[in-house]
Amino acid sequence: MPVITYREAINQAMAQEMRRDPLIVVMGEDVAGGAGGSAGGAEAAGGVMGITAGLATEFGRDRVIDTPITESAIMGMGAGAALTGLRPIAELMFADFIGVCFDQIYNQAAKFRYMFGGKAVTPLTIRTMIGAGMGAGPQHSQAIYPWLTSVPGLKVCVPSNPYDAKGLMIQAIRDDDPVIFCEHKSLLGMEGEVPEDPYTIDFGKAAITREGTDLTIVSMSWMVNFCNEAADQLASEDFSVEVVDMRTTSPLDREAILKSVRKTGRLVVVDEANPICSMASEISSIVAEHAFAALDAPIKKVTAPHTPVPASPKLEALYIPDTAKIVAAARETLEYEL
Amino acid sequence: MPVITYREAINQAMAQEMRRDPLIVVMGEDVAGGAGGSAGGAEAAGGVMGITAGLATEFGRDRVIDTPITESAIMGMGAGAALTGLRPIAELMFADFIGVCFDQIYNQAAKFRYMFGGKAVTPLTIRTMIGAGMGAGPQHSQAIYPWLTSVPGLKVCVPSNPYDAKGLMIQAIRDDDPVIFCEHKSLLGMEGEVPEDPYTIDFGKAAITREGTDLTIVSMSWMVNFCNEAADQLASEDFSVEVVDMRTTSPLDREAILKSVRKTGRLVVVDEANPICSMASEISSIVAEHAFAALDAPIKKVTAPHTPVPASPKLEALYIPDTAKIVAAARETLEYEL
Amino acid sequence: MQLSRDELLSAYTKMRTIREFEERLNVEFQKGTVPGFIHLYSGQEGIAVGICEHLSEDIDYIGSTHRGHGHCIAKGVDVKGMMAEIFTKSTGLCGGKGGSMHIADLDKGMLGANAIVGGAPPLAIGAALTAKTLKTGGVAIPFIGDGAANQGTVAESMNMACVLNLPVVFMFENNGYAEFTAASYATAGSIEARAKAYGMPATTIAGDDFFAVHEAAREAIARARAGEGPSAIEATAYRFHGHFSGDPQVYRSAEELASVREDHDVLKNFRKRVTEAALLDDAEMDAIDAEVLTLIDEAVAEAMAAPEPTEADLYTDVYNTYQ
Amino acid sequence: MQLSRDELLSAYTKMRTIREFEERLNVEFQKGTVPGFIHLYSGQEGIAVGICEHLSEDIDYIGSTHRGHGHCIAKGVDVKGMMAEIFTKSTGLCGGKGGSMHIADLDKGMLGANAIVGGAPPLAIGAALTAKTLKTGGVAIPFIGDGAANQGTVAESMNMACVLNLPVVFMFENNGYAEFTAASYATAGSIEARAKAYGMPATTIAGDDFFAVHEAAREAIARARAGEGPSAIEATAYRFHGHFSGDPQVYRSAEELASVREDHDVLKNFRKRVTEAALLDDAEMDAIDAEVLTLIDEAVAEAMAAPEPTEADLYTDVYNTYQ
């Protein structure tokens, strides 16, 4: 199977779908790049991170649309186009910018179907970049998917690897509901085996990335990779740790979480978001309500602290829930006795 | 002691503080009203809900500033003014409108102190109206405080009664951090005893509104009143239910929650927000981590469903977590046996 | 350009329907039979109808505001379905889940009233992008109040429409007030100049003159359909009622209130003009008035008699699919 | 108006300091010693300095952008503290928590670089409101790129400043590009016309001509201080580097790149003008150049030697008080 990066997997998914379906358009700031430039206007960027590279060249600027820096207009245009027959992929360059356009996402796109009495179909895919790890500072490094996940009417993808990125992106594009696809900036260069042919991954189906019987670790996006490392490390200490990768936070595969916890009796939830009202909190609360009897230990949350993301790479490394922190929490949970 | 409404309590708090401190200015859409009108421009509204009534007349339009309908400019102007020496009270009429101005709140005001290395002081109070109960429909009825609470650098008030509204508002105005003060539209007419003299209520100090030993119910804002009703109803069945009113969700009085649960062993969390990543989830997860050993039953969350707020008053009533739903959840929790 | 008899009758019927719809709602709301808030369009009928008479249901879209009933009726949305929706009944266009501020009818090209001021223009440019991409020849019209004109979303949408050369007509309705604050205070400079500053043609016309709106709209829409890009129209508008049904309007002088109804009633102006020019006669317009009244009576009666949504409806249609 | 010798020397020193600061950072960034992204201001020095030479530290404020180093230096922010911040060291102005895109110095009236495009103008009008309310006589200047000019926040801020008659000068820096997209494509119409449409005076000047900026700024600031309200300046600006340090700039022609540096170097233009007019001589400017180089060398050396923030710093200063 070809080995490609997370970045390439997303790019491939979009390109393959655009070949199949002429209704798909891509829009955002510099998704092509170079428009109006003195060098002649050829594609110059393919996205600030190169994720849409080549799409403008292959599909033309009518389908790969450079926009002004006006995120409300971009998100709204995507939503309005989706409502009227296109299948737009709209890019919100950094998820941190959601504050200037959240209304068009949460009050408009996400609510159309419900508030219009079930008559609207809004096949909008919003691609956005989340997370820390690049030293990009407080306004370019946040993991804001908890807000998105809480919005009724939105679906949220948080792929942790190239294979999932491709399959979830194709599903997102084909899905008839608005989907926010969260690409983690620290994963863009991650390599993995990815089938060349298009495939989809169902939303709301978690993946078990490590099987185990002593402890469940639930996570998503970048953090899954640290959880896997933690599980492997603990395996050498003869702890059998199961890692559940949610893949999508909305819909959330509650069954997979509950099933695993019912088996292991112990749970650590790992989330890069700030702690309060995080996915870690949500998942913990689901288990505390629905698998309480199975629990042998307190549910530990490993999250970022309740602070902005500091610019200093040293502080940022301390901010991120890393393998060491996960191992420590896991060990504590494993060793807990009532 | 004088009996006044929640609306009047907030109004009184602002008026008293404005008399004391000339640095306080109020700004927002129609906080005075009437500007430029053919009737001569006298104060014509005092806020769409009359909460700022009389302030423009008493303090003049230089301190009570009608603004255009541009929430980003209002919130940003408030933040910038706070950063440079004023103590602004900026109104976001309905909390639902946060989607057009969230950036100025969460990326700007809330982060100044941290990202400027501790040198900024931002004494900004944002007043906003939350919640369902008025048949105002999907875009005017939401309880979005979980998003706010998750933001490092913001403080969040969720008063449930006139007394708290006044004390928390005065504290909010005097506080040197950005505070969002969430006024519940269904509480505006609620009456209660409120001392005439100014007083403050510390942030992060919950109130025990019912004492009990069998079950803890934790809640905030409008919902506290339903919880009290539920506790009273259950008291007639000889269940002793403790109700904890958080009063502020940031800071959150974790100790009060944990203390109560360590006493009762059972917990129901009631939250008007949509369920996912709600305050209910947060509080549940805190207890599942820090008072696990004390728990005798699963933690139940009673929240709105994962749907927008419907316009139909009949559906809206079904949407709201009401006394009957709280009683049902409480009874189930009380009767739970391992 | 001279309108045909049929066109005149159609326009009159629509304007009269809006007027009666709103006046009746005002009465019903005061009685307490209508939930939520109601923002009435009376006085501004000429604007919605003047522009929508150029639009087709299939390919053309409008994006509306909190004051959306008139836009809906002008665009051909079913009056009974609207009334039932405002009464939040299960027979309403949105099954009672949207209410007055969210009436939508995508089959008629009506992208929804919008309870967020400035919410619709970004959506409307999206509909225009669809028209441009699929080469339908369609246009999209966002309606924008004088207060909404200040929202950043409107500025962004104007710029985007110019940059992408989208078939949009920005229809500004300057009724002098945003809630209880005058446009003369809150809307600096000139809306027309703002639109022109983005490089699009813009014009200001009197919204109580149906013919002026109709003519300005004709040009702007023709331009958009021809692929020549966006333009803007600012119409001076006259709000007969307060911001919402029940607003005591202390901010407006008695003289202004009287003059709005006496000097700026688009229906009176229309009737005068067409009878003086002997294009229509009073009798045929009176007949329309009577028909409209009957329709509104029926709509209210049916809405009141209609069933409430059921508890199950609370949970449906959050998603198309949610495995 | 003729500048004094001291004024000329001060302006030259500031512009030269910015240039050397940026050129050195470009070198350091390519070496990998600087974390995050760096957006260089080289070529645009005349704009920041032309306007900030009119400002005082106490009462006047500026709001900046992602490309903020030049604005900071022009406003008198300590160069060494800035350099240490960009190296995210504990000795940096923000203790290493802000970095290049968040440098702030409230004591100098610098409200912060801003990593959100369009983030600063609303804050700047807030500073102007403080000045107006406390009658300090101060002004506030938001710097706004040609790309940022399209953001809704900018439109909203212009309207608000006009409505409240705030002492603001909107300083637009049109360097022809927003990232890799040309302003000729993405910024429709004219920025100057947009400002004028809100009813404020606006003018367009050449940003490579320090004297033109200085003169336009003088008028606009005097107007603001006199309580006559906001105005706008659009300066044509010339970005020597790419969007960020390391950008290969494939979207710009070789001719454009050459011409930007050869024909639009504000430092060259300044030197030519002042030597031709015999206001300053080459020797004294050469001496400044040498001093500046030394300062920058020291700043880099000290920043590199400075300690990293400590783990404890991660948790401090989220709040003033958090009981």
Ligand SMILES: Cc1ncc(C[n+]2csc(CCOP(=O)(O)OP(=O)(O)O)c2C)c(N)n1
């Ligand atoms: C984002 C947002 N801000 C504020 C409001 C509250 N609001 C509803 S209508 C309105 C006034 C709108 O004025 P205008 O655009 O002139 O329209 P008109 O009411 O005159 O038709 C306001 C402030 C809102 N619904 N949404």
Ligand SMILES: Cc1ncc(C[n+]2csc(CCOP(=O)(O)OP(=O)(O)O)c2C)c(N)n1
């Ligand atoms: C809200 C937001 N959108 C997008 C970006 C990404 N971004 C950073 S700088 C920039 C270009 C800004 O262009 P311009 O305003 O012309 O300033 P210049 O870089 O030319 O100085 C973009 C798109 C951002 N930081 N914030």
Ligand SMILES: [Mg+2]
């Ligand atoms: Mg209006």
Ligand SMILES: [Mg+2]
């Ligand atoms: Mg630029």
